[in-house]
Amino acid sequence: AQSVTQPDARVTVSEGASLQLRCKYSYSGTPYLFWYVQYQRQGLQLLLKYYSGDPVVQGVNGFEAEFSKSDSSFHLRKASVHWSDSAVYFCAASRGSGNKLIFGTGTLLSVKP
Amino acid sequence: GPKVLQIPSHQIIDMGQMVTLNCDPVSNHLYFYWYKQILGQQMEFLVNFYNGKVMEKSKLFKDQFSVERPDGSYFTLKIQPTALEDSAVYFCASSFSGKETLYFGSGTRLTVL
Known part of the structure; x- marks a missing residue:
């Protein structure tokens, strides 16, 4: 069955530190992959997406993610986090057409000042 | 950026009653979606339209x-x-086409007593 797994429910880092949020997918073939962020009391906002091509994709606010077919992963990274990055981050996948996204359970990121 | 509005943000009703959740999608979007998120669990696709x-x-x-x-x-x-x-929390989303980015609302928290 198709699935997206985010193994870390909560991650805490200090401001200025680097960050990696993990995401693994289970799909036949290569799905379209997404990272969304949800700030408190707001809707989900798209950070970045991968359809094909260069496995490293750049997103907003200094985020990037790397697609790995061999590892079935799409980890999110940021070189230096800011306190305003505190939010819940969702990894998602779809087959493309129809946009039926399958989400992971989310990772709550807390950035300590 | 484009905004999807959901009204109300929280609704409490008695079991057996009818409820209608409203979503104001992005104005030129053609595809519409509902997702459901039970507290502490992942967001799950309900329907697209x-x-x-x-x-x-x-x-x-x-x-x-x-x-x-x-x-x-x-x-x-x-x-x-x-x-x-x-x-649960019900999220509405819209997109211009079936392959374009989904824009999400901030959700309506439905409590059934």
């Missing part, structure tokens, strides 16, 4: 659920009658 018709629905989209977008106004999710297990 295009050209006045349901395109695909999941097993979570029970017979008591219905969607419509009368006269190009709000995209609505109606539950009649409601059950305790319908308590």
